[in-house]
Each structure stands twice: as C-alpha cells, then as structure tokens.
Amino acid sequence: VLYGYSDGCVTPGCIAGTAGNDFVAFMRVARQSGGKPLFANLDPVEPAAPKASCLSGTRDPAGSHLSWKAPDNGGSDIANYQILRGTSPGVEVPLAQTNRTTFDDTTADPAVTHYYYVVKAINAVGVGPQSNEVDLTMVAPPPPENVCALPGxxxxxxxxxxxxxxxxxxxxxxxxxxxxxxxxxxxxxxxxxxxxxxxxxxxxxxxxxxxxxxxxxxxxxxxxxxxxxxxxxxxxxxxxxxxxxxxxxxxxxxxxxxxxxxxxxxxxxxxxxxxxxxxxxxxxxxxxxxxxxxxxxxxxxxxxxxxxxxxxxxxxxxxxxxxxxxxxxxxxxxxxxxxxxxRPNNPPIAALTASPSSGRPPLTVNFDGSGSYDPDTAPPADTIASYTFNFGDGSAAVTRTTPTISHRYQHAGTYAARLTVTDSRGLQSANTATVVIRLPQR
Known part of the structure; x- marks a missing residue:
C-alpha cells in the first residue's frame, strides 16, 4: 500500500506551532511493508520470503557504492542482504552480506571495466528473489573544491x-x-x-x-x-x-x-x-x-x-x-x-657560490647561499628559513638558518656541491643550486 499527502509545514518552528506555514507543499509518500493489502482476495500467505529490492549504484576509483530500497518483508523482519558481484551479466556470485541498505565494495579493481551487482533480502523464512541488476563502470570523481578559487x-x-x-x-x-x-x-x-x-x-x-x-x-x-x-x-x-x-x-x-x-x-x-x-x-x-x-x-x-x-x-x-x-x-x-x-606560495629559488672552487687537497671551500630568494614579496613577504648544503663528498648534509658555511675537502676528486632552501611557509625550492669543486691529484 502506498499513500501520499501534501505537507506544507516542514521547519521546526512551523511543526512546533511557533511560526507560520512554510508553504512548501511537499508531497510525502509512505509505503507499507508486510501485512495485508487493501483487498482481502489478495491477502498473501505470511510469513514468506522477502520480495525483490530496487538496486542502484555508482563507481569511482575508491570502489563501488551500492544502495537499494528495502523491499516488502513478507511479514517477517529482514535480517540481512546478500550482495552478489560478477564481471559479466547474469553470472554474479556472493560477495558479502550486510544488515544495511547500502554497501561499499572497496575490493573493486579499477582496471576491470564492468562490475555487475544484484542483492537479495533475507528473513527468517529464507532468501528472496534477486533485485534488478546494475552495471557499474568507473566514473572519475570531480576535482576537489577549492575555497581559494572560483567558483569555490x-x-x-x-x-x-x-x-x-x-x-x-x-x-x-x-x-x-x-x-x-x-x-x-x-x-x-x-x-x-x-x-x-x-x-x-x-x-x-x-x-x-x-x-x-x-x-x-x-x-x-x-x-x-x-x-x-x-x-x-x-x-x-x-x-x-x-x-x-x-x-x-x-x-x-x-x-x-x-x-x-x-x-x-x-x-x-x-x-x-x-x-x-x-x-x-x-x-x-x-x-x-x-x-x-x-x-x-x-x-x-x-x-x-x-x-x-x-x-x-x-x-x-x-x-x-x-x-x-x-x-x-x-x-x-x-x-x-x-x-x-x-595566499599563493611559490617555491623559493636556491642560488649558491663557492670560493675557491678548485685547489689541491686538503682544501677549505667557503659556500654562500645568500643569493637565494623567495618570489612571494607581498606583505608579509616570505623569507628563506633554512639552507641545506650537500657537499657531494659523502659527508652528511648540513641544514642551518644562515646562508654561509665552510667545508674542508680532504681528497682529490671532482665534487658536485648542492644547495636547497626552504621558505618561511615550509615550501622547498623547486631547483637545486649546484657548483662543482675540483681537487686535482698532487
């Protein structure tokens, strides 16, 4: 049995009688589940197995998302729903059970083009007939909304x-x-x-x-x-x-x-x-x-x-x-x-010089990253918060808040010294500044 009525009072104040009519004229529809219908000659034998559900769903990279309408329960409360899945129509096999009218299949493989699903309701009498079959294909979700850019x-x-x-x-x-x-x-x-x-x-x-x-x-x-x-x-x-x-x-x-x-x-x-x-x-x-x-x-x-x-x-x-x-x-x-x-956060730019850049070992080289800068200059301007020096000779990298440092090279060879910088909002330079240090054999 289905019945409907027009509802013009939906907000809390209207329902409580403290505010006026909402004038929405919503149509409310209610449905009977189990029990006798309108006509005696159509009375079912109860309890009986549930009737078929009406299934719908969507699919995205996270999985398949199913929902269905609770069917007529046959006069016995529905205890569970069986979810069946297949990769071809009409050959679904049991996948899971739930006592809800929704199910997320997180095991769905994004590489599989089609997944087919049906559900069956279960009560104390038995398993009801299967629902309609849905064929779900992957639909990429929309990009995340961003308050910083229109439309927001x-x-x-x-x-x-x-x-x-x-x-x-x-x-x-x-x-x-x-x-x-x-x-x-x-x-x-x-x-x-x-x-x-x-x-x-x-x-x-x-x-x-x-x-x-x-x-x-x-x-x-x-x-x-x-x-x-x-x-x-x-x-x-x-x-x-x-x-x-x-x-x-x-x-x-x-x-x-x-x-x-x-x-x-x-x-x-x-x-x-x-x-x-x-x-x-x-x-x-x-x-x-x-x-x-x-x-x-x-x-x-x-x-x-x-x-x-x-x-x-x-x-x-x-x-x-x-x-x-x-x-x-x-x-x-x-x-x-x-x-x-x-506020936009553009990456800082690393710049590095070395003096001297060549000489016989052992050689002390003075590195200077003070030419590094951040392009975000609108108040309050971003600054360089830290400098990370990698000397290229196998020694540990050094991070400091000042742009200059000295390092002693002990052995002959060619070394690529590198600098990355991080700005005051935590963004690291997109580039790596490099200078080559050459120490010939004696």
Missing part, C-alpha cells in the same frame, strides 16, 4: 527543471531562472581587502532579463556572543534596465515577518565589486563583495544560506521563479578566512 565551495543545490511562471506577474519562466547550485569562494586579495565571491549556477539564460527580476543569496549571521540572535545580509544581481546591477544589501521581512532575501531594506544597498558579472551563456551569476560590506571579519561565521530568483510586478508584488532550498530554510555554513589562508 558548494553550499546549496537544487533540482533542475523546477522553475515556474510567476502567476499574475510573468510567465513562462525566463531562461536562466532554473537554479542549479550556489557556491562561495574567498580568493587571496593582494591588497589585503577580504572579498567573498558568490556564484549562482542556473540553466543557460539570456540578457537582458526582465525588469524587476533578481538573483540573490541571503545569509543568516549570528550576533556576537552571548547573544543568541541573528541578523541577515544578502547579495543580488537585479535588473532595473538593460544591464544588471550587482549589490549587497540588508534584506527586509516578507509578508509573514520572515527573511528570505526577496525584499531590500531601502537605503541599505552597497555596490558590489567590478569583478562581478553575468556573461554568455548566462548560466552563472557572479557577485563579488567586500566582506566588510556584509559586516564580516575573519573568524565570523555565516550559519545559513538561501537563494532565489524573484520577480517584482507593479512595484508591489514579489514572487519567486525558483528557490533553493525549496523550503527556504537557511542551510549550510561558512567561516570567513584570514586573507593569508589563500
């Missing part, structure tokens, strides 16, 4: 195709109003002015967009301790003509007294940075603002985000083409970094 870290996502016309104001929904995700980045600022970059990803859009439309991200920010309250800031791209305006602002309450970012407190707008933009194919809105314009400093935390695409009609009504999350409940967090966190 993903904080919100949204299903595609869920934008809609704004009834009574505009329709159908314009291209570029179907929200996909929101990301935040904090690249290094050479002028030491911390900036946050907000990227709203959408379907391919158009330019210009309708007058009165806005793409925004609103933020929920805790007030200083010991206060337990919050305040709100937001950024948007808004269209008042044929070109967009990028701003930060303080959001105003909506009609029910809540904050969702749609409305702007008059006079609170501040221009965003010139690096903000909306470029073909118009599927990314990039809004760059000074952290100070949002009242944020290093160590401050944003405790939630919401994003939306709104349309204002007649200067009176503002509705949404799309929003994320769908519940408009503030989600995710971000702590503002010190500017030095994303």
């Amino acid at each position: 870290l993903t904080k919100l996502t949204d299903a595609s195709g869920d934008n809609h016309a704004v009834l009574g104001i505009a329709g159908p929904a314009p291209a570029g109003t179907d929200l996909r995700s929101f990301q935040i980045a904090q690249p290094y600022a050479a002028d030491n002015v911390i900036r946050l970059a907000f990227t709203i990803n959408t379907d391919p859009g158009q330019s210009p967009q309708p007058i009165g439309s806005s793409w925004y991200v609103a933020m929920k920010i805790p007030d200083p301790a010991p206060l337990q309250t919050f305040h709100y800031r937001a950024v948007h791209m808004t269209w008042n003509g044929t070109t967009p305006v990028f701003e930060s602002y303080t959001p105003a309450p909506n009609g029910s007294g809540g904050i969702d970012g749609r409305f702007v407190t008059a006079g609170s707008q501040r221009p965003a940075e010139p690096t903000s933009g909306y470029a073909p194919p118009y599927n990314k809105v990039v809004i760059v603002v000074k952290a100070s314009d949002l009242g944020l400093n290093p160590g401050n935390t944003i405790s939630g985000f919401v994003s939306g695409v709104s349309q204002t009609g007649g200067g009176l009504i503002t509705e949404l083409y799309d929003q994320m999350p769908d519940s408009l409940a503030f989600t995710g967090s971000y702590t503002v970094n010190d500017n030095q966190v994303c």
Whole structure:
C-alpha cells in the first residue's frame, strides 16, 4: 500500500506551532511493508520470503557504492542482504552480506571495466528473489573544491527543471531562472581587502532579463556572543534596465515577518565589486563583495544560506521563479578566512657560490647561499628559513638558518656541491643550486 499527502509545514518552528506555514507543499509518500493489502482476495500467505529490492549504484576509483530500497518483508523482519558481484551479466556470485541498505565494495579493481551487482533480502523464512541488476563502470570523481578559487565551495543545490511562471506577474519562466547550485569562494586579495565571491549556477539564460527580476543569496549571521540572535545580509544581481546591477544589501521581512532575501531594506544597498558579472551563456551569476560590506571579519561565521530568483510586478508584488532550498530554510555554513589562508606560495629559488672552487687537497671551500630568494614579496613577504648544503663528498648534509658555511675537502676528486632552501611557509625550492669543486691529484 502506498499513500501520499501534501505537507506544507516542514521547519521546526512551523511543526512546533511557533511560526507560520512554510508553504512548501511537499508531497510525502509512505509505503507499507508486510501485512495485508487493501483487498482481502489478495491477502498473501505470511510469513514468506522477502520480495525483490530496487538496486542502484555508482563507481569511482575508491570502489563501488551500492544502495537499494528495502523491499516488502513478507511479514517477517529482514535480517540481512546478500550482495552478489560478477564481471559479466547474469553470472554474479556472493560477495558479502550486510544488515544495511547500502554497501561499499572497496575490493573493486579499477582496471576491470564492468562490475555487475544484484542483492537479495533475507528473513527468517529464507532468501528472496534477486533485485534488478546494475552495471557499474568507473566514473572519475570531480576535482576537489577549492575555497581559494572560483567558483569555490558548494553550499546549496537544487533540482533542475523546477522553475515556474510567476502567476499574475510573468510567465513562462525566463531562461536562466532554473537554479542549479550556489557556491562561495574567498580568493587571496593582494591588497589585503577580504572579498567573498558568490556564484549562482542556473540553466543557460539570456540578457537582458526582465525588469524587476533578481538573483540573490541571503545569509543568516549570528550576533556576537552571548547573544543568541541573528541578523541577515544578502547579495543580488537585479535588473532595473538593460544591464544588471550587482549589490549587497540588508534584506527586509516578507509578508509573514520572515527573511528570505526577496525584499531590500531601502537605503541599505552597497555596490558590489567590478569583478562581478553575468556573461554568455548566462548560466552563472557572479557577485563579488567586500566582506566588510556584509559586516564580516575573519573568524565570523555565516550559519545559513538561501537563494532565489524573484520577480517584482507593479512595484508591489514579489514572487519567486525558483528557490533553493525549496523550503527556504537557511542551510549550510561558512567561516570567513584570514586573507593569508589563500595566499599563493611559490617555491623559493636556491642560488649558491663557492670560493675557491678548485685547489689541491686538503682544501677549505667557503659556500654562500645568500643569493637565494623567495618570489612571494607581498606583505608579509616570505623569507628563506633554512639552507641545506650537500657537499657531494659523502659527508652528511648540513641544514642551518644562515646562508654561509665552510667545508674542508680532504681528497682529490671532482665534487658536485648542492644547495636547497626552504621558505618561511615550509615550501622547498623547486631547483637545486649546484657548483662543482675540483681537487686535482698532487
């Protein structure tokens, strides 16, 4: 038996009765497992073996990742699931058992092109029929996200195709109003002015967009301790003509007294940075603002985000083409970094001289690495923290904080003396400086 109901109350305040309706109209679906169905003539004989599960999965270099829906239990609790694997369809053999509805196969060999999987549910009566078969091929995971480079870290996502016309104001929904995700980045600022970059990803859009439309991200920010309250800031791209305006602002309450970012407190707008933009194919809105314009400093935390695409009609009504999350409940967090966190660290350059560079043994040679340097000169500039000398004659290498050293060569021969340096942030030189010392036979 399946049944569903429309749920418009999903946030804690609404459920507790301390806040208004959320107006999300989520469809909840519940399913019966075991027991009698609606019609008596279809009553099963129970207990019986479980029915078949519905299996899905993905695969990456770390292994295969399976998940499945718990099937009808046949009137007897499911105790375990058997996972079967093969390299050809229809010939899977037992691999493992679990009492969960997920399984990670870390023994999958990345060199094998195809792995086929099925699962079977087990209860006290016996083993149920196998699930559908899945054929998993390797999919390389996306590169790790980097807060130091746009687009940054993903904080919100949204299903595609869920934008809609704004009834009574505009329709159908314009291209570029179907929200996909929101990301935040904090690249290094050479002028030491911390900036946050907000990227709203959408379907391919158009330019210009309708007058009165806005793409925004609103933020929920805790007030200083010991206060337990919050305040709100937001950024948007808004269209008042044929070109967009990028701003930060303080959001105003909506009609029910809540904050969702749609409305702007008059006079609170501040221009965003010139690096903000909306470029073909118009599927990314990039809004760059000074952290100070949002009242944020290093160590401050944003405790939630919401994003939306709104349309204002007649200067009176503002509705949404799309929003994320769908519940408009503030989600995710971000702590503002010190500017030095994303500061580039280029390797230092080692340079070495020797005097004398030749002579009869025993010979004392004076080495000098003071020509070594670090290219990262923006304040606070990196420095050379240590010098490692290798004299090339089998003696132990010497690491010191000063750039000069003397070494005595005892025997005739040709020796390649080398220097590597390490900077004040722990990065070693990419090059090795070398000088050749020649000691002829007597």
